[in-house]
Each structure stands twice: as C-alpha cells, then as structure tokens.
Amino acid sequence: MIKDDQSVPLLEVRGATKSFGAIRALKGVDLSILPGEVHVILGQNGAGKSTLIKLLAGVYTPDEGEILWRGEPVTIQSPVAALDLGIATMYQELDVVDGLSIAENIYLGHEISAAGFTRTAQVNRLTRDLLVRLGHGDLSPTREVGSLSPANKQIVSMARALSRDTRLIIMDEPSAVLDSEEVKNLFRVVHELTAAGIAVVYISHRLEEIREIGDRISVIKDGRTTAVGLPVADTPTTELIRLMTGRDVENVFPPAPPLAQDAPELLRVENLAVRGIFQGVDFTVRAGEVVGLAGLVGSGRSEILEAVYGALKPSSGSVTVDGVKLKSGSVRDAVNHQMGLSPEERKSQGLLLEEPIYQNVTLSSFARFARATFLNEGAERTAAREQIEALELRPADPDRAAGTLSGGNQQKILLARWLVHGTKVLLLDEPTRGVDVGARSEIYGLIRRLSAAGTAIVIVSSEIEEVLGLADRVLVIAEGRVLATVNADELTEHAVLDMVMEGSAA
C-alpha cells in the first residue's frame, strides 16, 4: 500500500505550452491529479490530449509552464526519467514486443539478472504474482505476447507498469480495442490499482464509460484546459459535451425515415460461410435500409463484412448486388458492382496516410478521372472539393495529407471515396471508432442521408447502442453464427448482450 499525503496532489501541471514549429499543440494546460484517483481527461481528437500525455511521459518537454511531482517542481527529460519518478504510460498502440514472452516484456529495460545472466525462474514467479494481482492468473508468464488478444496485451502493459514502483498510470483510450466484457475487467483492474493508492489518468471518448470509472474530469479543447478536476458525479453529460466541443451537441441518433414498401433489394447474401470463422449467414438489404451486425469482438462480424465484400474468400455461399451475382472473393468485382467497404482499421486498411485527401477520395474511381490512363488532377480535386463541402470535411483542403486529419474527418474521406465512386451497397465496419462526440453525430447524420438517398447499408460496431440506433434490422451474432434477426426497435442493448452471452456459452 502506497502512503501519500492525500491533500498534496501527486502531479500538477501549471500553464504548460508546447509548439511544433508554427503549430501550437498546447496553449496552456493545467492539471492536478490526486493520489489514488481515476482522473479522466476528455477532449476531441486534436485537442491536445496526446501531446499532454507525452509531456507527462517524458517524450516531450514543455516550452513554458511547470510540472510538479508530489509538490516538487520537476523536469521530465526522458521516458526513463518519467518511469523513475513513478509515471507509467500505456499508449493506444501498445508498446509490447510480440516476439518476447509475457515475463520478458514486463521486465524489459529492468531485467533481473545476476552476473549478466537473466534469472528466468525468479522473473517468471514475479510475473505470475503480478498477473494474479491483475486477475489474470490464467496467463502463463512464458507465453509469447504476439499470441495474446489486445485485451491481454493491455494486461501485460499494466503489469509492466506495476513491476516498477509506479504511482501514476496514464491510459490512453484503453477501451478502444476492447469489447464490453473486457472493458468490465479493465474497470475492475483500475479499481484495484486505485485501491492500492495508485492514481490513474484515463483518456477516453466514451462518455458513458467515464461515468462508470472516473472520479474527476478535466476537459481539453484546442490545446487549453476548459475545466480542471470536475467531480464526475455532479457534472451533467451535456455540460461535458459543451466544454469539449464549445457547442451544444445532441448525442442522439437521427430518426430513420420510413422504408418505402417497394424499395428494391440491393444486397442478398445467401448461405455465406468462411470455414472455421462463420457459417450459414443469410440476409438481404433493401435500398434505404440499414442492417446492423451486433456481436462481440471475435464473433465473426467483421469477417462477415469482409467476405461479403470479397476481401476474405468465402468457402461457400453467394453475394448478389442489385440482381447480379458477384464473383466469389473478388474485391474488384464488388467495387465494379458499386459495393464499398469502410474497413475496421481506418489507418492500416483504409487510407493512404501520406497522400493528399483528393487522392484518397478518388482511389477507387480512376476510370472516371483518367483518359487513356492519364489522370486529370484538376477533376480529381474538384470532385474531392465537392465531397469536402457536402460532408463538411475539415480542413477543407484537398491537398492535405490524409494522415494529418482527425479520426472523424478520416472517416469522412472513406465515405467520400464511395460517394465519388457511386455505391448501391455500403459496408461500414466501426464507422465511429476513434471519432469524437461532435464528429460522431455528424457521421450518424451522413449515414442517415446516404440511406435516405437509396443506399443499402450494413453496419458493424462494437457499440451496440450505435447499431441499435442506426439500423432498421439487427443480426445478432455469436461464435460465427447468426443467432437471430430482429427489428431494431424491438431490441435493447441488454437484450442483445444476453443473447450474445447465451449464444457464446452454448
């Protein structure tokens, strides 16, 4: 048990600023973290959260302002200096080494050794203790980290923090890669850490989550803290959104227009299966209809989308778009028949991060912009500019590199790509992952407008609420099987979870 004077903040930041060239990432940040609390930092993408974390982790040093550690001014010169103080950071892209064992990862950089030889037995024993403390005694210390799920990699990352004398753990959107069950476990672990006197700085977009886990909240907007240390319990959600976005946003799903009786069927999936992953998937989507796939991570929901799109070769079954049966396992054929996919991993599967917006937007539609293979860049830019305007994409510059945009705007690039191409069927995998609240409701609005314009949409999301809010019909999926197909208005989040749990257990 760590004893700290509860009245002295563990960590204080006063008026910190940080610029990169002409860009002022932080314009004045204050923060005060108490021992043993869960302090949530809230902010939209690009607000400066990542920069702030890196100041605390010793990756950057502030230009102005000061950092106080247990009341004493400190300069955190390097990541090692941060660790020595007792500040550990769990980055979003977990910094574990896949090729090493759990134990080796945990003691990486502070190996326990005698005369230069690592003391494997002792390290493994200590690792087991740490894992038990985190509620994961079932994991073997010698198991290779590459074989672990993202949730378990997180556990390894946390164990590493605990293996040192850590007073403060910074968690950068730890729940982003987890499903609801894993999030529950994460929260349990966080509670145990705080009970042991360790403070946790918790970064998240998910407002509902913050209610459950946070003690106090600080909000960052445009590089400035707009609120410091608000008690979670007494602050209404609308107030938090206002602090974060500077305007009032209603975080609700726009109502769906009634589906026309004679709306044509645009997508028909029959008996689709990929051996070992999912089987017997049947569904149809009509023009203007939104169908959701609800299930846990690993249930096969993303693979179903990929197989429909041809990115994953199905072992049996067929996909028909607007009456035309697609060539099995051919993305090209799907795209030619106006089917589009916005993939789960925007950055690694969707975008050319180094290339400008307009080149990302036209990537699937070269035929339209090329004469005899010569591209007309003027036409490309014009098309991109039209989409930028229609989708309110920011910054409104077709020449900006896609990688410099926020998550929400990157998502809009992908939507723009399929709008330019012209789509009858749009498959959306996690369309709002890593997208902040303000941009989120914009994406919802766009999806509605697309379906109102006659596109057939299939949506997959970890957030069941999102699936229920957007879809007309929902396919509940567990362990590669469709458990039920239900009208969305007859379902609740609870009911879906119950079904999924039972389906998984069976």
Place this chain on the structure above:
Amino acid sequence: MSEQTTVPSAQPVTPVLPPESTHDSTSPNLLARLLNSGIGRNLGLVIALGLLFAIGAITAGEDFANIENVLTIVRYASIIGVLSVGMTFVIISGGIDLSVGSVMGLGSIIATLAVVQNIADQSTWLVIVVVAIAAGVLVGIINGIVISYGNVVAFMATLAMLVAARGVAEILSNRTSQVVRSQDFIEFFRSNILGVPVLIWIFVVVAVLGWVLLNRTTFGRRTVAIGGNREAARLAGLKVKRHTVYIYALAGLTSGIAAVMILGRTTVGISTHGTLYELDAIAAVVVGGTLLIGGRGTIVGTVFGVLIFATLTNVFIQNGLNTSVQAVAKGVIIVLAVLLQQRFAARKRR
C-alpha cells in the same frame, strides 16, 4: 451537421470536370508552391550536386569544367540512370529488384546470340534492340509473378534471379564475349544528336517518360498507393497482384534498355555486363529521396542521385584518386542521405 447541406447522392454521379482551373490552388502562395515543386523538394540534392561541381572545378580546373567532360559524366551516368528509373517504381511500390544488373548482362548475351545476329544481318539492327528489351521484360514478368502470386519476398525472389540470370547468360555465351556484327547498330549508338551522344538521349527520354508515368497516370498513382498502404489499395479495389507484376516488368524493361545501351557502348555482349549495377541503382534511388519502405519517391530525385554518383566518380578520376577511395566516399554519401531522409521524415510525422 446543419440541415442546409446538400444530400450526397448515392447514385453514380457523372464526373464533374472543372470549368477552368481558375479556382485551383495555384494562386495562394507562390513561394510555398515553388518550394513544394520538384526543385524545392530536391533542394538538398541540387546543393550536393553543385558542391561536387565546385569541388571538381577547383581541384581539376579546366579538365573538369568543360562541356566535353560534363557530357562524359552524363554519358557515364546514363546506363545506371535508366536502370534507376525502373528501380524507382519498384522501390516506391515497397519492393526491391536486385536482379536488374544481371538481367542486363543476360539481355546483352541473348541479343548477340548468333541466331539473333543472323536475323539482324538479314533485316535490321533493331532486331537486337527488340530482343534485348523483350528478354528483360520477360525476366521482369517472371520476377513479378513469383513475388506477387508466389508470395515470395521481393528481396529473395530477385536475389535468386540475380544468381540464376547470370548463370543462364554464362551457359548461353559459354563465358565468351559476343561481338556485335552490325556496323549500323554500332554507328547509331556512337553517334550524336544535336551534339549530344545517343546514350544520353535515351536516358533523357526514359527519365521523362518515367516522370510522366509516375506523376500523371493511373499506373503511377497505383504504384504509390500499393507502396503506401497495400491493404488499403486492395480494399479500395485495386488489382494489387497484377499491378505488382507490371512494376517488375517495367524494371525488366529498363534492364533491357540498359542492355542495349551497354552493347552500344562496348560493342560486345558478355555475361558480366552490369555486375553490381543493381547496387548503384538502389543507391541512386535512395539518395534521390525515395523511401525504401515505399509509398514515396520521385524520378527527379533519382536523376539527381545518379548524377551525384557519376560526378563524384569523375571528380575522383580527374584527381587521380583510386577506386577504393571512391567506394568509401560513396558509402559515406549513402549513409548521409539516409540520415537526412530520416530527419525529414521525423519532422514530417509531427
């Protein structure tokens, strides 16, 4: 999301061409655009080349700084230059082609086989040119198929081809040199057009066509897309595998052209032609600013890279320094260039 925005049409929209490029982003900042254009981005390379010229002019004086010598430098650079243009595409796509040098040797042998020369004697010396290029393209296609459909890492596939192509060349030629009989062929490649040697013209044409292909066509855009993010390119509906074959075929094409050029310069086909040229080509491409991991690179940079190495060699020769010192200097330049690249990349990432 305000209500007055237009509803994006989900139906295929007819392409809207710009009325005129008046509202294009040409106006905003002339200086910034200039710096972003070819010359600006390659400023470091321009300076490096300028420095080398200055050093050459100071140390070797009149012997270095004359038109004749400049033409010698570019002529020397031309063969590696042609190979490097093909290599630029391969590296931008995220691959590598180690076989270009030995494919060049193989091309020079196949094009000077007795049977080919007989046909050439009876018809035209262009037969030699066509055969050499066809041989290069064929080998490139084999490379591409093995890499793309066989899922063999490019490094290994083309390393195997490097060894094998040289072996085939030795078998076909029985390790002897094959003299080009066609005087017209020899005459043509010895001639000048507008006072500039034909070899240099070939380099210029290949470089210009390469620039157009990379910057103005769907082929170039696809190449960048595949190198930048292979999975995203696939999911966007690009035929990634087929395009990869095309890219290696292009590298083979430039190897074939290089084979013709070396036949023109030396008038003999020999299996050792082009030995280690692949390394010079890769070095020129990387020094020219193309990222080895793919997704980014320029033909202009590559041309500068080639000229820098050629000038360096010339400066050393003019000063009577041996090739070993030269090799050390080359190595230092390569490392410096990559270091600078990383600096640049790190700054951009923020």
